[in-house]
Amino acid sequence: MQKIRWGVLGAAKIAREKVIPAMQGKKEYEVIGIASRSLEKAKAAADSLGIPKHYGSYEELINDPEIDAIYNPLPNDLHISYTLKCIEAGKHVLCEKPLALEAEDVQLLIRARDKAGVKVGEAFMVASNPQWKKAREIIASGELGTLRAVQGFFSYYNRQKDNIRNIPENGGGGVWDIGCYPVFTSRFALGEEPQRLAALLDFDPEFGTDRVGSVILQYPSVQMTFSISTQLVPYQRMMFYGEKKALEVRIPFNAPIDQPNELHIHHGDIVGHHVEVVKLPVSDQYTEQAEEFSRAILQDTEVPVSLESTYQNTRILEAIFQAAKEERWINLG
Numbered sequence: 001m002q003k004i005r006w007g008v009l010g011a012a013k014i015a016r017e018k019v020i021p022a023m024q025g026k027k028e029y030e031v032i033g034i035a036s037r038s039l040e041k042a043k044a045a046a047d048s049l050g051i052p053k054h055y056g057s058y059e060e061l062i063n064d065p066e067i068d069a070i071y072n073p074l075p076n077d078l079h080i081s082y083t084l085k086c087i088e089a090g091k092h093v094l095c096e097k098p099l100a101l102e103a104e105d106v107q108l109l110i111r112a113r114d115k116a117g118v119k120v121g122e123a124f125m126v127a128s129n130p131q132w133k134k135a136r137e138i139i140a141s142g143e144l145g146t147l148r149a150v151q152g153f154f155s156y157y158n159r160q161k162d163n164i165r166n167i168p169e170n171g172g173g174g175v176w177d178i179g180c181y182p183v184f185t186s187r188f189a190l191g192e193e194p195q196r197l198a199a200l201l202d203f204d205p206e207f208g209t210d211r212v213g214s215v216i217l218q219y220p221s222v223q224m225t226f227s228i229s230t231q232l233v234p235y236q237r238m239m240f241y242g243e244k245k246a247l248e249v250r251i252p253f254n255a256p257i258d259q260p261n262e263l264h265i266h267h268g269d270i271v272g273h274h275v276e277v278v279k280l281p282v283s284d285q286y287t288e289q290a291e292e293f294s295r296a297i298l299q300d301t302e303v304p305v306s307l308e309s310t311y312q313n314t315r316i317l318e319a320i321f322q323a324a325k326e327e328r329w330i331n332l333g
């Protein structure tokens, strides 16, 4: 069987610490190259991760005929331009979230993808995580009773001046960095698209990036609220409330790779705390993502998160900024 040969654009923290290690020692795919703006940095990353090839520019990697697929973990503002360059060079691309900062840019990629006949997708690893597939299955089974409300929370504390999350020109701020997750996972788990939204955002006076945000989304079947922050105690949770039971995704986004993920089903006994625990086998969501994406290339099937889904997600994130600025509901229909 053909093995997919991956290249990585930039020695990004997420690539070095999570995604590349999760892709090593596999039968169907391997990471054979890493590029950096600095040749030294590329060599250091390649040496420490046991990657055979390194390049002192992104273009060299993009144009290397030995590379089949490219993982793009560049800062958010470079996702569209570099993904486009990769597609035009005939490469498949898995690009980090948020893939776009403007929904219309995704249409550009859709046209380029269709012309080049390659696979392109957004790296929402949660879509490949068995705990989210199980959550979606439980919701669809009707076990929770009629679902009427969803709540989400995602926060961390980061005030580093030079971090891309705190630089507006890099597409920084909480909505783009983490607001994308409650939006994506609710769409994924419900299998619906929201119809309208309202939002409040608080901006860091020094950085100019959004540091706290709260959003109300009206889905056809449920009301959803979620809050995010880049300057609060690290916390994350997603809750789906039905008439009979509630489903809790306990570590929805940074799921551990060395212990089983747990979904908790609450039976409504508040004092007795009757909770049913659904334990998922230990897995690494970044391995699952690479496996699903590589398989989509090898078998010519759908990628885990399509550009069509990215287009919807980006429209919603853009609407959050508009709703907060104009202090009104924004229709998404």
Ligand SMILES: NC(=O)c1ccc[n+]([C@@H]2O[C@H](COP(=O)([O-])OP(=O)(O)OC[C@H]3O[C@@H](n4cnc5c(N)ncnc54)[C@H](OP(=O)(O)O)[C@@H]3O)[C@@H](O)[C@H]2O)c1
Residues within 6 Å of the ligand: 009, 010, 011, 012, 013, 014, 015, 035, 036, 037, 038, 041, 042, 073, 074, 075, 076, 078, 096, 097, 098, 123, 124, 125, 164, 177
């Ligand atoms: N899916 C997930 O779980 C997850 C988790 C964390 C982050 N992410 C996403 O992954 C991407 C990277 O995040 P990160 O935290 O890994 O960032 P990071 O460590 O700052 O890495 C970004 C890389 O981009 C390259 N780069 C090119 N132009 C740059 C510029 N003007 N400023 C800074 N870096 C530049 C740099 O590589 P060279 O210097 O080597 O060229 C740098 O190492 C973001 O889109 C983020 O949203 C996803």
